[in-house]
Amino acid sequence: MSAASPIPNKTLAVRGLTKRMGERVLWSGLNLEFLPGQMTALTGQSGCGKTTLLNVLGLLERPTGGVVTYGTRVLTDGSPRTRRLMHRNVMGFMFQNYALVEQWTVAQNLQLALRCVGVAASERRRLIRRALHVVHLDGYDKRLVYTLSGGEQQRVAIARIVIRSPRIVLADEPTAALDADNRTVVMHHLRRFADDGAIVIYTTHNEEDAADADRIIKL
Numbered sequence: 001m002s003a004a005s006p007i008p009n010k011t012l013a014v015r016g017l018t019k020r021m022g023e024r025v026l027w028s029g030l031n032l033e034f035l036p037g038q039m040t041a042l043t044g045q046s047g048c049g050k051t052t053l054l055n056v057l058g059l060l061e062r063p064t065g066g067v068v069t070y071g072t073r074v075l076t077d078g079s080p081r082t083r084r085l086m087h088r089n090v091m092g093f094m095f096q097n098y099a100l101v102e103q104w105t106v107a108q109n110l111q112l113a114l115r116c117v118g119v120a121a122s123e124r125r126r127l128i129r130r131a132l133h134v135v136h137l138d139g140y141d142k143r144l145v146y147t148l149s150g151g152e153q154q155r156v157a158i159a160r161i162v163i164r165s166p167r168i169v170l171a172d173e174p175t176a177a178l179d180a181d182n183r184t185v186v187m188h189h190l191r192r193f194a195d196d197g198a199i200v201i202y203t204t205h206n207e208e209d210a211a212d213a214d215r216i217i218k219l
Contacts, residue, residue, distance in 0.1 A: 036080035036197050059076075070090065093169075093172075094158070105142050158185075158189045
């Protein structure tokens with residue numbers, strides 16, 4: 001059960017996308033489409049702009065030129081309301097550093113995600129239990145995040161996505177520094193999000209991770 005209201009599947013697209021960092025052009029004139037139910041891996045050498053492209057798609061950075069659209073909605077119009085609605089109702093993120101509050105418990109971190117989408121307090125506990133069960137962290141709700149391994153923290157980050165069921169999942173090097181078992185868990189859940197109809201886009205230096213994608217874009 002999703003914490004957010006059902007949202008129709010739409011295509012995420014970029015047209016003529018350009019990004020400059022000072023005098024350096026990371027990429028210019030990109031035209032790409034990302035489809036519901038599809039996993040896309042962004043690959044390339046360090047510094048080629050993989051994470052920057054992910055941030056532009058996630059409205060965390062603005063492009064130098066071009067547009068990002070979701071369905072018929074233009075996302076790169078600079079509107080705080082557009083960014084807020086997309087982050088609240090449509091997008092879910094996995095960051096390299098997990099983006100968790102280390103001094104909080106697992107449950108407190110997940111409750112924050114649910115409060116942001118307006119889930120009633122009475123419903124949060126059930127959704128948190130369900131999400132932790134999905135990522136095989138039953139009974140971890142009272143554990144402090146800083147006591148968890150990197151793999152366990154990444155599973156909490158996955159649980160944060162599970163409880164919201166976003167239509168777009170953006171993951172930056174989601175298996176970096178994880179062992180083989182936790183890498184398998186993370187890639188399994190990314191595939192599961194795609195199988196449920198989400199657009200899944202992730203950056204990676206790992207050839208095995210890239211091979212799990214339906215499509216590879218080399219920048």
